[in-house]
Every structure is written in structure tokens, then in C-alpha cells.
Amino acid sequence: MKNINYLILIIAFVSLFTACKKDKNIFESKLLIGNTYLEVSNKSQRYTFDVLSNKEIEISTDATWITLDSTNFGKGKNKVGFTASLNEDDERSAVILVRMDAENEREVLVVQETGKAPVFYVKPDGKGDGKSWVNAMDLNSALEQSTTNSVIHLTEGIYKPTKTIRNGDATNESDKTIEIAKNITLIGGYEANPTSSSTANPAVYKTIFDGQLSSSINSYHTVTITAPFDAESKVSISGIVIKGGNATNRGSNVTISDVRYNRGWGGGMLIANARVELSNVEVIENKTSNSGGTVGYGAGIYAFNNAEITLKNVKINNNRGGNNGGGLWLADGRLIAYNSQFNNNSASGTAAGLHGYPNATLTLYNCEIKNNSNTSYGAGLYVRENSTAYVINSLISGNKSTSANGGGGVMLYGGTTVHLISSTVVDNTSAGPGGGVYKRNLVNNLNIYNSIIANNTQAATSKDVDMFAEASATNPSIKNSVIMTSVYSAEGTVVSGSTFSPNTMLNNDFMPIGQNNPALQYGVDKDGLSAYGSTFNPIFSEHITKDMFGAERTLKIMGYKIK
Structure with a gap:
């Protein structure tokens, strides 16, 4: 269904309230409506539209x-x-009548999507x-006909933005994108000719969304x-590879x-x-450049404006930023990631891997x-x-910044907080x-707990x-951890006579590994980690009592991996 944008209400705003003709002392009534057509969700939600008038108005439906x-x-x-x-x-429609007087009435058509979620x-x-694999439809038609909570199943193959x-700007090829405008689910990874009993297997059958439109043109x-943000619904994408985008022309918006x-x-x-959940998704080989104007930010993913993102087994790898931001950039939002990768990304600026700025969690x-x-601050996490x-x-x-600014593995700047818990920060490089x-x-x-930071x-x-x-600088809290060769106790003091190599x-x-290793002696077990996690709001999930690969932390071992 089509969507009609807001009319520009500013037009003739000044004249609206001075509508007396110079040659006749007659008052001219004016009534302008921002939207005359509204599509609304099948959920119970509130909506608004703008009205501009120079007399009182009545509303009815x-x-x-x-x-x-x-x-x-x-x-x-x-x-x-x-x-x-x-x-x-089923889908239903209604009219809202805006009435100023007998000669000035406007109708607003409201269309509510079906609640049957096809x-x-x-x-x-x-x-x-699109009702079966035998009668499969194209992706654009499915996105257009979908409603809140619809599910779209996709076979393997390459899907390019065509809308x-x-x-x-319809004359600008790069404005073509796969736009997901409703809270729906997309599941990729089905074989080319599936049957009703087929299940998705994205490791074998690749469903690829590719923004490389031609040899010289990419989607932005x-x-x-x-x-729209919906506390009860979300956009869910699984089993899909997303590649080939090129964010450029940062001086323009839609x-x-x-x-x-x-x-x-x-x-x-x-x-x-x-609200977006990605699972078993790969966001790879995207870029930002100055090919279409001012070079962009966030080559892989850029999320903003109170977005809430959940990643499960996601790979955000091998993206190339021509400016700040290589892998994922979150601005004014929340991210929770499980078993995911932010690897082998690059940026000609800051934040090659993962960036939270500003007001990000x-x-x-x-x-x-x-x-x-x-080439600047924070190559890994900034x-x-x-x-x-x-x-x-x-x-x-293995993260590397060639700048003297500093921060090879982790960078904190401008009033931030970082908790490193049962994690390992090693072999990173900074020229500064x-x-x-x-x-x-x-x-x-900076709070470091049950972690290893060494060999950087x-x-x-x-x-x-x-x-x-600087005057505002504060010392980090370091407990049950090793930093370079120093070993820290549960009280946050350096353990005398103990050295980490x-x-x-x-x-x-x-x-x-090895005998007399303080990282095997001064760490925290699952009970201590559970107690520590319960001091946070919200409380950390059960993952805190295990290592990266699910091994129970029954012994007091530091770092991301215990066996």
C-alpha cells in the first residue's frame, strides 16, 4: 500500500491569518490538512495528523x-x-472528517492493516x-503485502534492491534499497526448490541481499x-547475507x-x-566512500534514534569505512550481542570494529x-x-590503530563507562x-573484573x-585480573610476589595454561560471577557463569576461555 507524505503546511502560513481581500472586507476561510491518507498498524496505537485553520474546527469519524x-x-x-x-x-478503513464550516470540510482516510499476519x-x-513455494512471489511484493508479524520465507539466491x-529520488539508482517498513520476520536459507517440509539451512543455502547494482553503482x-518502534513486535531477520552497500553523500537525507x-x-x-533482531546473519563487504559526495559513516551497520538491536550469531566482518566506523556504529540506542563477531573491518578514521557514540549502551x-x-582512536571497541x-x-x-591518538583494543572518550568481565584483551597495537x-x-x-589484558x-x-x-582522569577499578605482568586481588591490590608472563x-x-599461573589462581568462579552480575541493573544473564564456549566456570580462572 502506498504512503502519502505530510503536505507542507508552511505554505501561505502568513497569509492564512490575514485573508481579508484588499478591495473587499470579506474574511477568507482557510483549512489545510497535513495527511489525507494514513496507514496504521493492526495494533492498538495512537496516531496524529496536523491541521491548520483560521477558524475553530470540529472532528468526527x-x-x-x-x-x-x-x-x-x-x-x-x-x-x-x-x-x-x-x-x-481483515483490513478495514475509516474516514475522519475535519469540518470548519459548510464550505470547508476535509476527509482523512485511515486504513488499518489486517490482523491475520499472512x-x-x-x-x-x-x-x-506467494502463498506456497510452488507459487512463490518476488521480495518487493511480499514486503508490500506484508502486515505486522507477517513471515517471509526466502530461498537461496541473490536479491538486489530494485525499489x-x-x-x-527515483532518478538516483543508489536510492534503491530493500526497505523493511513493518515489524515482520524474514527467514532465508532455503534450498532453490523447497517443498512444504523443507527447513532453512543458511550455512548451505545462501540467501544474499546484494547492494552492488552494477559495476559502478551501489545502493546507499x-x-x-x-x-516503527513497537514494544510488542519487532523486525526479525535470520539466515541472510547483507553485502554490497556503499554509504556516501553524507550531506543529503531522505x-x-x-x-x-x-x-x-x-x-x-x-x-x-x-526493535530489530538479527540471527545467523552476515553483514559483510560493505563500505563507505566519497564516490557520491561526502564520505559516510558506519560501513557495515549504522543504527540510531533509539534503535534497539539484538544480535545472535551474527558476523559483521570485512566492511571498509572510508571515514569513521567500519563494522557497527550505534548512536542513541541499545545493543545486546550474543556469540557474534566484529572482525576484519577497517576505517580511515576512528572505530574500525564497534562504536557506541553518543548515548549508546x-x-x-x-x-x-x-x-x-x-587510523585514529579505538580500532577495536570505541x-x-x-x-x-x-x-x-x-x-x-589483533586490532591496530596507526594513530598516535591511542586505543588499540578499547577506547573510552568523553564521559563513558566500560566493564570488562571475564574477557581477554591481547595482541592489540596502538602507535600511541x-x-x-x-x-x-x-x-x-573503567572496571576490569576476572580479565586478562596483556601483550599489547x-x-x-x-x-x-x-x-x-588530565584533572578529570580517574584510576580504573581492577579486581581478580592480570594487567601486563601484574596480578590484582579481589580487593583490587597488586599481589606481592606474583607475576604473570x-x-x-x-x-x-x-x-x-601452566603451573603457578596466577590467571588460574586469582580468578572468580561461577558463584562469585553470579553474585557480581546480580549487582547490575538489569542483572546479567546466565552467560556470566560460563566461558565463551559454554563451559561452566567451576574454577577460579580468568579470561574469556577456560578449557
Whole structure:
């Protein structure tokens, strides 16, 4: 179904209230409506539209399933509100009448989607009605006909964006995207010719969303999620590879439902103000560049505007940023990631791997941040400006910053908090300070618990965990951990006479080994970790009592891996 954008109400605003003709003393009535067509969810939700008038207005409706906030408004600019009740049946429509006088009435058509949540079957060349694999349809038709909680099943094959993003420029090929505008589920990984008994197997059958439109043209965003935030529903994507996007032209936007989607953000995926769950998804080989204008941010995924993202077994790897942000950038939102990777991304600037900035909350369980490279702050994990990261049972290794600014593995900047819990930060490199972890600018709180930070490379005058010398700098809290060669007790003091040697006390997987290894003696077991996790709000999941690979932490062993 089509969506009609807001009319520009500013036009003739000044003249609206001075509508007396110069040659006749006659008052001219004016009534303008922002939207004359509204599509609404099948959920019980409130909606608004704008009305501009120079006289009082009355509001009425012909539908019992619409409840108006008010039926009378004064002159001027008003926001008319109404609530559509839950729809569990077919699609339905209603009219809201805006009346100023007998000569000035306007109708607003409200169409509510069906509550029956149809299921669709899709193939790259599908031409059917989508009700079965035999009559599979194309992806665009399925997305258009879907309703809240619909499920779309997709066979293996390559799906390229062919439809312009809403309110985009139809003459600009790069504005084509796979737009997910409703809270639905997409499941890829079915064989080319499945039957009704087939199950998805994305490891074998690759469903690929590819933004490489031609040899010289890419979509700005291979996938764009514009679905509204819904506490009861979400966008769920599983078993799909997302690649080939090129976010560029950062000086321009597309506006949808008052949200500006920047063409230069998120080459693989651009997500705003939505609840999104990705499982068994790969976001790979996307980029940002200056090919279409100002170089973009966040080559893999850019999520913003109160987005809530959950990742399960997701790989955000091998993305290339021509500016800040290589893998995933979260701005003003929340991320929870389980068993996921942020590896082998690059950025010509900051934050090659994972970036929270600003006002972001990142929670990582059993994740890898490995072998990312950039030319400024924070090659692995970069947390900035009122952001918080919880890193649990995770490995941060092999990340490299060529800048003297600092922060090879983890970077804190501008009033942030990072908790490293049962994690390992090793073999990261910074041309400046803090090859492992670096803090700078304002108060940055660093809490290290049951973790290993060692064998990182930094400037000769620095160390694995370092901070910029400024009045606001605070010392990190370090308990039951090893930092370089030093061993820290449960009280946060250095254990006298105990030395950690990373070259002999870690194996090739960075797991503690050997006799008299303090990382095997001064760590925390599952009971201590459970008690520690319960002090946080919200309480950490049961993952905190196990290592990255699910082994119970029955012994007091530090780091991401215990066996």
C-alpha cells in the first residue's frame, strides 16, 4: 500500500491569518490538512495528523474502532490525535472528517492493516501469489503485502534492491534499497526448490541481499529498516547475507515519518527507531566512500534514534569505512550481542570494529572483536560520549590503530563507562598510548573484573592500560585480573610476589595454561560471577557463569576461555 507524505503546511502560513481581500472586507476561510491518507498498524496505537485553520474546527469519524482524543479545536495549527483499536480481522478503513464550516470540510482516510499476519514464500524470480513455494512471489511484493508479524520465507539466491526508498529520488539508482517498513520476520536459507517440509539451512543455502547494482553503482544502504518502534513486535531477520552497500553523500537525507535517513550512514544496513533482531546473519563487504559526495559513516551497520538491536550469531566482518566506523556504529540506542563477531573491518578514521557514540549502551556476551584496523582512536571497541559497554566472556585481539591518538583494543572518550568481565584483551597495537585500553577526556570509568589484558603494543612511554593525564582522569577499578605482568586481588591490590608472563602462560587461543599461573589462581568462579552480575541493573544473564564456549566456570580462572 502506498504512503502519502505530510503536505507542507508552511505554505501561505502568513497569509492564512490575514485573508481579508484588499478591495473587499470579506474574511477568507482557510483549512489545510497535513495527511489525507494514513496507514496504521493492526495494533492498538495512537496516531496524529496536523491541521491548520483560521477558524475553530470540529472532528468526527464514521468508525467505532477509532477513538478521537478531542472533537473540538481552536484556530491555528493543531495536532489531531486518535487511537485505532486492535484489529484481528481483515483490513478495514475509516474516514475522519475535519469540518470548519459548510464550505470547508476535509476527509482523512485511515486504513488499518489486517490482523491475520499472512505468510509469504519468496524466490528471486518469483511471479506467483506467494502463498506456497510452488507459487512463490518476488521480495518487493511480499514486503508490500506484508502486515505486522507477517513471515517471509526466502530461498537461496541473490536479491538486489530494485525499489526506491520511500520519499527518495527515483532518478538516483543508489536510492534503491530493500526497505523493511513493518515489524515482520524474514527467514532465508532455503534450498532453490523447497517443498512444504523443507527447513532453512543458511550455512548451505545462501540467501544474499546484494547492494552492488552494477559495476559502478551501489545502493546507499542494501537494507533500510524504517519500521516503527513497537514494544510488542519487532523486525526479525535470520539466515541472510547483507553485502554490497556503499554509504556516501553524507550531506543529503531522505525523510520518512519525521526521521532523517542519511544517505552517508550504514552501507550494509541503516536502522532507525526500531526493535530489530538479527540471527545467523552476515553483514559483510560493505563500505563507505566519497564516490557520491561526502564520505559516510558506519560501513557495515549504522543504527540510531533509539534503535534497539539484538544480535545472535551474527558476523559483521570485512566492511571498509572510508571515514569513521567500519563494522557497527550505534548512536542513541541499545545493543545486546550474543556469540557474534566484529572482525576484519577497517576505517580511515576512528572505530574500525564497534562504536557506541553518543548515548549508546552496548552489551556483549561471548563476542569477538578481532583484527580491525584504523587510523585514529579505538580500532577495536570505541565508546564515546555518555555511552556504556558491558563486555562479558569476549576476546578483543589483533586490532591496530596507526594513530598516535591511542586505543588499540578499547577506547573510552568523553564521559563513558566500560566493564570488562571475564574477557581477554591481547595482541592489540596502538602507535600511541594504551595498546590494550586507553581513556581520555572527562571522567571515564573503567572496571576490569576476572580479565586478562596483556601483550599489547603501544608507544614506549605508555602501557597496556593507560589514560590521558588530565584533572578529570580517574584510576580504573581492577579486581581478580592480570594487567601486563601484574596480578590484582579481589580487593583490587597488586599481589606481592606474583607475576604473570603472557608469553608462557597463555596458549595460542589466549587461554591460561601452566603451573603457578596466577590467571588460574586469582580468578572468580561461577558463584562469585553470579553474585557480581546480580549487582547490575538489569542483572546479567546466565552467560556470566560460563566461558565463551559454554563451559561452566567451576574454577577460579580468568579470561574469556577456560578449557
